[in-house]
Structures are given as C-alpha cells and as structure tokens.
Amino acid sequence: MNLIRTREESYININPLQTGGRTNAAVRLTAANYVDGYSVCDYCKGVLHLIEKPPICDLTRQLAEFLGMDDARLTLGAREGKFAVMHTMLEPGDAIVVDSNRHYSTYVAAERAGAKVYDVPNTGHPAYEITPQAYRNTFEQVLSETGTVPKLALLTHVDGEYGNLADACEVGKICREYEVPFLLNTAYTAGRMEVDGKQLLADFVVVSAHKGFGVPGTIGILAATEKWAERLFRKSTRYPKKDVELLGCTARSGAAACLITALPYVKERVKHWDEEVAKARWFVEQMEGLGDIEQLGIRPTRHDLIRLKTPLFHEITRKHRKKGYFLYRELEKRGIIGLKPGQTEWFKLSTYGFTWDQIKYMFGAFEEIAKNLGG
C-alpha cells in the first residue's frame, strides 16, 4: 500500500505535537540517505553513541553541552528517557512527585516502574499553573505519609495542555533543599528555547527530538549531571560497553543521522524564541478580539502551544449541519489542519515556526469562519 501524506504536509498543520518536529530540506536529505533498516550502523564498533561515521559520538557530546548537562545519550523519545531515569532511581513502591499537568506517559512510566505517584496540583482555572510552592507542599505530604522524601521529582517544563512554562529553577531549588533528585521533561522546550539543565538545577533532562528538534522519530535525548551519569548509564556486568538502561543501543536508525544534520539549525532557532512567543501572543490577542474566546493557562502566554476556550465557535455547532465538525472542515478548506475533528468548545494549537504571513493567514481563517457562520 502506497501511503502518501501530501495533503497533511502541504497544509498548515497547527497540531502542537507536530510544529516543532517539522523537518527542513537538509534533514530530509539525510533521512532519504538512511532509510534502510540498520543503515546508521554501517560502521558500528559496538555502541550507538560511539559510532564515528556518521559522527554520533560527537553528537552526544554536543547534545550534553547544548542542554547544559555533563553527559547525554540518545533515547527513543522523552517517555523512554523518563522511564530510564525512573527505573534507575526508583524501587517498586517508592514515591515520585510529578506535576499534574504532566503528559500521560509520565504517569504510565512511573506505573511501569512500580512507583507511587504523588501529583503536584495546579492552581486550577484559568491559569492551571504549577507553582514551586506546590512542590514543597507535596514533598511535605510525602514526608508525612511515608516518613521519607520522594526518591524523584519530575517537572514538565512546558506542558502539553496549556503551554505553561513552569519555573524550573525554583522547583530545582526546593528539590535541592529536600535532597530530591530532579528530572526535567523538556519535550516542549528543548529545541525551541534555550534550556540549560544545570542552571535550572536539574539532575536529569529528557528531550523529545521528534517533537522539538525537527527530525523524524523516534528519537530523544537523556542527559544527566556528572553526579548521576555513572548510575544512569551503568554498564552491563557481562558486556562492559553496553548501557543496561538503554539495552545497549536506542535510536539505531536514520533519526540519529538526522539529528546530526538538524542540530546546527536547532542551535540557531532557539535564539529566535522571543519572536515565536511574540507570534503566539499576537495570535491570542487577535483571537480574543473576536469575542467569547479566552486563552487558558498563564497570561500572557510564554509558549507557542495555545489553549483556547471558544464558546464563539461552540455556539455555531447548534445550527450548523456538520455540527461539531464544521470548524475542522472550514479550516481544512482553507488549508489549515491539525485541529482535532469535532472540537469546538476548546482547542489547542501551535504557532511555532510559522512565518508572520502564515500566522496572519491562520488568524484570518478563524476570523472569516467566525464572521461567516457566527452571530
């Protein structure tokens, strides 16, 4: 079966999962050169992160530096990185503290590791903010319930529900105070904005490269400080070159070669993060100007992932023959995809990486739909 995705690729895709993972022409060229199964392993000498051609050995060193950490490895994604840290740090029954805005896979990874999850509540409607103080409260709760501090704390740097940028450094300070190792999930930040793990007091940083570094999947990064690197990247007793927690090699695919190609572009693009935030804010302002639309999460937003409550569009479903699907269809007609079909009460979108002209075109589409069908 030939699978063509022309439509989705040609359209403006506003799905927040997709905007940071879009590939450029250079990455596509590399991808086309490493399609065959184990092609990246042509010159393997036993371990993925030591391969010299393509220069993956150099890549992992560069990635550690880029993330402000001491050591790094490729993983198969952010969730796989989270599990690797949890599986290293937690025994079944141990307590882990995670923010309640976390991705489901954070919870599932903890569940797979047999850990007991303590949620850090957010501030609720409308900001849904995770405050450092709430971490302190949850640490105290764990202390009083179990008699000991949690074995690990995880913070989602920017969450996928509200696009809230959390104050990682302040959470890190509280972790230091309680001596709780601190894992920062940067799936929605690293590759978009500068992330300096050690400056944020993180012990571990996980990255989703197919979400944030403009490469094909599946690939991520797991970085650690010197203090933990040896334990996290412990070697097999029988195979002294092989990382146990990584099962030897992880992203043994063209994605690793693509990340080499992508990294210089990513290093450049994070310098322009302010402009990306400016686009997101402009878009929110315009949308709210249509009336009966409200951005949820921290205001003004500090990220391209935007969650909007949209009674304006929901109202239209009452009389439109396509019911809740009208918005998806109307956007599609205008070359915009990535909204969940049927969603009108609220939706999420991302403005990341689009030109100002595209951002204006996107807003124009929503405006036109609201004017044609609303009121």
Added chain:
Amino acid sequence: MNLIRTREESYININPLQTGGRTNAAVRLTAANYVDGYSVCDYCKGVLHLIEKPPICDLTRQLAEFLGMDDARLTLGAREGKFAVMHTMLEPGDAIVVDSNRHYSTYVAAERAGAKVYDVPNTGHPAYEITPQAYRNTFEQVLSETGTVPKLALLTHVDGEYGNLADACEVGKICREYEVPFLLNTAYTAGRMEVDGKQLLADFVVVSAHKGFGVPGTIGILAATEKWAERLFRKSTRYPKKDVELLGCTARSGAAACLITALPYVKERVKHWDEEVAKARWFVEQMEGLGDIEQLGIRPTRHDLIRLKTPLFHEITRKHRKKGYFLYRELEKRGIIGLKPGQTEWFKLSTYGFTWDQIKYMFGAFEEIAKNLGG
C-alpha cells in the same frame, strides 16, 4: 551537516545486520512521506495501534495473524520487545533461561529486569548448536539450584553468530512440559521465512522489523498468545487505553507507515525462503572449494547468515602491506562492503535477498582475491 550514504547504498552490503532490512522503492516512497517528527500521528485517537489513517489498527491485527499469534503490538525493536516480556514476567532475582547463542541485548534486557540468567550451552565447535535437550538440562539445573522452574525461557530462533536455526518446536515442548513460558526471538527469521508462533509452541514472539521486514528503524513486533496478551498488554490504572509496558505508544514514527507498505512484500518473500537457503549453500560450497575455508555452525546451513573460518585469507595478512585490512579494501574495490574492517581469521556475511548473479559476483570477488593474493 549533509549526510550522504550513497556509497554504502550503491554497494553490495553483505553485513548480516543489513540484508533483511533493505527497503524497496515502495517503502522508500512511504518513508519520504512520513519524515516529519510525529507525522504518523496526524489522526491519532489516543493509541498508536488504534490509528486508522494510516491503517495501523489493521496492521497489528495482520501482524498477529502473520506470526501465528493471537495479539500483537508494535515495539521499538526486538530488544525492547524482549525487555517488555521479561519486565512483565520476571521479578528481580527470578531465573530466566536463555540460549548461549543469544544476542547481547537478550542478556542486557534480563539484567535490566533484574533477572538471574541461566545460559543454555551450545554444542561447541564446529556446529555450536543449541539442542532442545540442553534446555531440559538447564531447567533441571534451575530446579535443583532454586527449587522452582524458571519464570521464562528464551530461544533465539536463528542466532546472529552462526546463523543456526534452532528447533523451536522441540524447545517449546520441553517448556510446556516444565510449564515455563516460552519467548521466541525471531529477529533473524520472521520476515525471511514463515514463522508460526503457536505452531512452534511459543507464548511470546519478538520481531525486529528493521532487521527482517525491509523497513527503516526503529520498529519491531511483540506478539503473544491469548493466555498472556492481557497481562503483557495490561492497561494503565489511570489511562485505560494505554499499555503500561509500551508506555502508551512505541513506534510512533514513519517506520509504522513503512511497515504497512512492506507487509505484502514480506508475505510474498517468505514463500521464497528455500531459494535463499539454496543461495547460501551454494555460496558456502564454492567458498569451501577455495581450500582452507570452513563454514561454522549447523551444516548444511539453513540460513543466509554464514560464518566462515578463513585461514586462507588470514594467511595473506602476513605479507600484505595493509595487514588485516586487505580483505575489506579488496572487497570494497569490487563494490562489496559490510565485512568488519580488519577481520580475516573468520567473518560473517549474509547472502539474503541478492540475485543469483550478485551471489556469483560476490563469490567471484572472494575467489579473485584468494587467487591474486594467496598461495
């Protein structure tokens, strides 16, 4: 950095890791359509193996059937599948029995799961065969040492060292007799030859699709019988659609779309396995005919992965100015790559998927090198 792999792709690559993972034009077309990070998730409704466009939901059903098992999921590779089974079936300290021809990642996965590994010895030089009887002996050893049968047994259907095809069905019978769940690693068989898991009495089957199904990495298959599927594919307590052991979704990349494209070709190619074995046998016979070359492993070979002991070539290193590297260089000059640079005492290669003309050309190259430089 633009990474071009033209050389390796244009050459005849005899690396056993690569021959079953080579992609055809149709798969490449699909790959080119799914380069962007999360592109396969355009129409996700929450779980990878339920995605309808591209039809991954249908794929997993087809894969279960193709492998003669009741249920299947995509994984990120064979090793990730092995770990998922081990992590499900074994508590730290539990005994697992594995053949000593296994891939290193089998051992590392067991180590990661905290299991105690009992090796089933092979018959030693020159066949290095894993016999069913040796499983019985190792089960008895575990029984006498621990007072209980092992919690899991793993057999490498064809190993990566000698290309020995093990008698899975007979091992399966012994597993049934001792009531030991049986995990069959088909990284070097599924996708090349027909594998019917239930007929081989396997409880679990793991597959490496980037090694055996002609698709880009990283992707594999994990299949189970009805008896174990619910336990292996258990759902999160908080997210009832999400498989805990798979962290929700695994091969969330273009590789999943490629596998859809590849499957009809794979279903066809396994029917021609006899011809592949014939090519391997012909090649071995010709090579041995050069003198002072011996095929190790089961004779006549039943697989395309061939291990040759080659004093003939090793002798040449004594007088050649390139020392052990002469063979790699001489083959490279003739358009053949995939041998480990420096290896001359013995080497592994694969004849899989080459035409008879290519096979003859390959032998001709070795013959020419032997005649020009040997004796």
